[in-house]
Amino acid sequence: MFIPVEATPPSFKGFTLILPAIAVGNVAQLAVDLIVSTLSMKRVGYMHTDCLVPMVGPNPYATSAEDAGEIHTTAEVYTDAEKKLAVLQIRSPLIQSRSKKFRKLLVSWIKASEFSRTVVLSSSHAYQRDDQQLKGTPLRYLVTPAMRTASGPALTELGWMEMERLSPFPGLVEAVPRLSIPGGGVTKGLFTDGCQEELCLAVVLVFCSEGDNVPDAFTLVNHLNEWLLLVDNDVRAQKWKVPGSWRLLFGSSHPPSIF
Amino acid sequence: MLQVFCLCMCSPRQPGRQWGMLQFPMRGVKLSVDKRAPNQHASSTERKTTVHAGCWRREEPFLCTHCVSATGVVCMSASTASIVSRSPSKKGSSVCSGSGDSRHCALQITNLQHLASCCVYMEQNLEGSFDFQNSLYCKVILCQISGYIEEDQQFQWTEKVLGGFKQKGLSVTVLSDSPVAEYKNMDHASSSSSPFLLCLQTKSSTTNPQCPLLEQPNIFTGIQAAVLSHCQVNQIPAVAYQCYSDAISPDSITMDTYKLAFTSVGDIKVGPLPSADIFNKFIKTNHIQSNLYI
Numbered sequence: 001m002f003i004p005v006e007a008t009p010p011s012f013k014g015f016t017l018i019l020p021a022i023a024v025g026n027v028a029q030l031a032v033d034l035i036v037s038t039l040s041m042k043r044v045g046y047m048h049t050d051c052l053v054p055m056v057g058p059n060p061y062a063t064s065a066e067d068a069g070e071i072h073t074t075a076e077v078y079t080d081a082e083k084k085l086a087v088l089q090i091r092s093p094l095i096q097s098r099s100k101k102f103r104k105l106l107v108s109w110i111k112a113s114e115f116s117r118t119v120v121l122s123s124s125h126a127y128q129r130d131d132q133q134l135k136g137t138p139l140r141y142l143v144t145p146a147m148r149t150a151s152g153p154a155l156t157e158l159g160w161m162e163m164e165r166l167s168p169f170p171g172l173v174e175a176v177p178r179l180s181i182p183g184g185g186v187t188k189g190l191f192t193d194g195c196q197e198e199l200c201l202a203v204v205l206v207f208c209s210e211g212d213n214v215p216d217a218f219t220l221v222n223h224l225n226e227w228l229l230l231v232d233n234d235v236r237a238q239k240w241k242v243p244g245s246w247r248l249l250f251g252s253s254h255p256p257s258i259f
Numbered sequence: 260m261l262q263v264f265c266l267c268m269c270s271p272r273q274p275g276r277q278w279g280m281l282q283f284p285m286r287g288v289k290l291s292v293d294k295r296a297p298n299q300h301a302s303s304t305e306r307k308t309t310v311h312a313g314c315w316r317r318e319e320p321f322l323c324t325h326c327v328s329a330t331g332v333v334c335m336s337a338s339t340a341s342i343v344s345r346s347p348s349k350k351g352s353s354v355c356s357g358s359g360d361s362r363h364c365a366l367q368i369t370n371l372q373h374l375a376s377c378c379v380y381m382e383q384n385l386e387g388s389f390d391f392q393n394s395l396y397c398k399v400i401l402c403q404i405s406g407y408i409e410e411d412q413q414f415q416w417t418e419k420v421l422g423g424f425k426q427k428g429l430s431v432t433v434l435s436d437s438p439v440a441e442y443k444n445m446d447h448a449s450s451s452s453s454p455f456l457l458c459l460q461t462k463s464s465t466t467n468p469q470c471p472l473l474e475q476p477n478i479f480t481g482i483q484a485a486v487l488s489h490c491q492v493n494q495i496p497a498v499a500y501q502c503y504s505d506a507i508s509p510d511s512i513t514m515d516t517y518k519l520a521f522t523s524v525g526d527i528k529v530g531p532l533p534s535a536d537i538f539n540k541f542i543k544t545n546h547i548q549s550n551l552y553i
């Protein structure tokens with residue numbers, strides 16, 4: 001559950017919440033890292049729960065030696081009061097048997113905090129795309145009915161593609177198309193819960209494969225920026241600041257003494 | 260002020276755990292606490308607490324050799340002790356009543372499913388009954404984890420153990436170890452300088468650690484992460500020390516690295532390392548893993 005850093009809990013009323021789903025290539029989590037690092041967001045609370053594997057580490061967004069030693073935990077909430085933006089970053093995998101409990105926890109927290117809208121960033125396996133999904137952009141979105149009323153026209157105007165409902169058995173005409181997000185983790189569950197609980201929730205996802213997912217994270221966050229305008233949308237400028245925790249993503253290089 | 264030391268077993272070598280055992284000669288009795296999830300109930304086939312009678316002088320290590328069991332749990336003996344066997348309906352808390360000069364208590368938390376267990380040793384200055392939940396009279400508590408605690412139980416374990424202490428005046432230190440191959444660094448001199456100690460501390464910690472802080476992109480996982488997260492969130496001063504070593508089995512050099520962890524702790528005096536005879540009593544070396552060349 002949410003535990004604030006300061007004695008007085010922060011108010012999230014009217015804020016936009018961005019949260020990542022633990023999905024293929026951890027693209028959403030990398031994208032959230034870029035947002036927090038670029039906007040120098042301030043940590044306001046912890047999501048202290050048994051649904052996630054515990055981990056701690058030094059400050060991933062440290063800019064100087066003074067704040068480098070500050071420890072950061074598995075799931076934390078950061079805010080930018082000026083932009084009325086809140087971000088939940090999740091840094092470790094979900095414990096499988098508790099994924100439903102985690103979804104319930106998130107939904108009840110979103111409702112209690114009175115966020116104006118929630119954006120779930122996610123990804124899906126590129127190799128499981130349908131024939132029609134193979135063409136064009138790898139980015140998709142989904143909106144709950146409440147969000148469609150609020151922001152549907154804006155997304156259509158941007159030319160975004162809505163996630164297709166696919167037939168579970170291609171070629172079989174009688175099969176009813178359904179929503180499928182393979183590799184998306186809790187994305188589909190969260191979206192379904194959002195529809196049921198009448199949350200103003202959108203999902204923005206990218207089709208990708210496992211590997212070096214840094215370019216996918218940039219693709220996702222640039223796409224999100226077209227809608228939310230988090231940073232100046234100038235194509236020429238280097239918009240996003242890479243955090244220090246992205247060094248040595250694939251481990252140290254080989255020691256020279258082995259040769 | 261109450262100091263809690265958690266010794267984690269992160270690898271079969273367990274140098275952190277061994278070092279802690281050497282430096283904390285204590286004696287007491289062993290109890291059981293139900294460590295399982297709240298919706299599970301004690302069964303009638305549950306292991307009963309055992310007490311080994313015997314006494315030894317305070318200068319000697321507390322280890323009683325016949326207590327080392329298959330799970331690697333080390334228990335302690337008490338001069339005269341009586342155990343209150345835990346009633347199945349009571350979960351989480353245990354009451355120990357000692358008699359005579361039994362001044363110290365131990366609490367063993369056993370995971371019956373996975374055979375992982377931990378012992379908590381306490382030093383107290385008060386004779387007579389002792390309530391684990393009331394840590395008023397204790398100065399130092401040593402929590403020794405000898406098995407691997409599964410990822411889905413680490414959070415509950417931490418809540419159960421640390422939740423039993425009053426937060427006022429509490430300070431936690433965690434000792435753990437890791438292979439140096441898992442340490443990410445641009446500088447390749449790190450592997451030649453192993454073993455070395457790094458640490459992380461919570462925001463409310465006022466300790467001035469004598470070893471460098473862990474730097475990005477390295478992280479702590481496992482039970483030390485669970486303990487440190489709990490302390491960070493609940494504003495308990497805590498420091499976690501991790502020793503990166505390339506040694507397969509515990510040795511005196513690796514264990515000596517942990518001395519830095521105790522230099523900034525008030526009352527604890529770090530003596531010289533014990534003799535080889537004492538080491539041999541509880542460190543298994545030349546443990547044959549394979550029967551290929553017997």
